[in-house]
Amino acid sequence: MAKRFYITTPIYYVNDVPHIGHAYTTIVADVLSRFHRQSGFETFFLTGTDEHGNKVLQAAEAAGKTPEAYADQISALFKDLWPQLDISNDYFIRTTAEKHKKVVQLILKKVHENGDIYFGEYGGHYCFGCERFYTQRELVDGKCPDHQKEPQFIKEKNYFFKMSKYQNWLIHHIEEHEDFIRPEIYRNKVLSFLQEPLEDLCISRPNNRLSWGISLPFDSRYVTYVWFDALINYISALDYPSGSAFKKFWPVAEHLIAKDILIPHGIYWPTMLRAAGIPPYKRLNVHGYWNIKESKMSKSLGNIIRPLEVKEKYGLDSFRYFLLREMAFGLDSNFSEDALVQRINSDLANDLGNLLNRTVAMVIKYFEGKVQSPGPVETIDEALRETASSVVEEVEVFMREMAFNKAFSSTWKLIAKVNQYLDQTAPWSLAKEKKQQRRLATVLYNALESLRIIAILIYPVMPRTGVEIWRQIDLGAQLPEQEFSQAKIWGQYRVGSIVERARTLFPRVDTPKAQGMDG
């Protein structure tokens, strides 16, 4: 059985510029992809942009552009951002791509022919800006909260998807598959949502009101609305129905989303797939929000965190590490520069960076940079090896569970253990005695070997740092191709390597109080 892994991010809507939320989701997907590639999985990592709808059309008009040109421009903002955050996606899907539109129409046709799409009438308070209906309760002083305008009551005929027909099947499927939606709190939310009767889903808009969309194959007076367009990207990118990528990767599909789109992904999408005769995805992974200073991030509060600004100021790997270390997957977390600086100084500069630095410095000082072969194993060496081995095992389990905070806290147990090991074996004292040269060589070898392993463990989240550690300890640039299993085998580090003292891994951030980016 081939080991395969398929991970998706949502496709991001192009009326918004990239912020920390987009960055987090995409970085998590990247870390998972790198980890699975390390673990020998054939991996497909998908991200992209959602480009239809009125908001895009209006923004295009405001900018004096065609919607095509405008979508190209904003889509490129995302596409160009990802390489700068070391995102290793295999494909970038756009909903305006021909291949996507074809699949959307194919699915619509299929579901329509199966009798699961019908024509009906719907009336309600409609906000043209949002291109959606509002309930009375959602309105603030009778006005749309986004546009501060009174919605109009309209009645119109539209196409509906018989979602209700698949409600029982879906409940059953979720109950049978414990891992279908995780963490559990989101699985429970979906199940409790399903306790009420599902309404059918309105899937069209008349094209005289919304022209920027994909035409219904069975009625050209309408375009499809939102979900039958956007969600289908996950299979159109794989060249559904006959593409080899679809056959290989769909059975192992895992989606990654923030909690705001739980219902579309947990309910609409599986029922759509069912109606189209496609098996459901394997798993939906749901994460929480990044709050800024205890409040929600929003344009109106002016507290948008821009990923490239953080990278510029603190470095990319630090940012990636912080995001994964600080958030318990599934829960909300707070982003603050103070917390980021604290992580950088204590975890990265003091613990990890300084460990590499002191180890390499001693090899240079005592052996002119050349790694000597180790001597007999002592009890304290054995304890270090055992810690390394148990940490590697824990990290593997935690990564599979998406418990990144635990995975890295575990990795840091090993880093602390090596610092402690150096303290207890005191190589600087051994260096003073001629007959302790072999013991000195052993201690330094063990520290370097630990660093080799640590680099493999941190590679998914901090690829640049991992590679830099390997370079400094003369293991070359092969870390990205290194199997995770190599972290499990002690003693891989080559005797005779020439270590190199290069740049500081993480400079300490000494500003007493960081400010500017979040306030």
Add this chain to the structure above:
RNA sequence: GGCGGUGUAGCUCAGUUGGUUAGAGCAUACGGCUCAUAUCCGUAGUGUCCGGGGUUCGAAUCCCUGCACCGCCA
């Protein structure tokens, strides 16, 4: 209004099925080392486990109730 979540050390949080003196990291204080990015190692803490009531030999954990904050739904 209905449902759900959260409330534990100064801060961020762990605490499995109820079981000894409630934990980790950071921050703080003191001590040690000097290879290292004034870094590292060790020691020390401090807690009305949101309030009240109950079950139990025993409750942060289970039940009831109140308060605060958050989310989803109507």
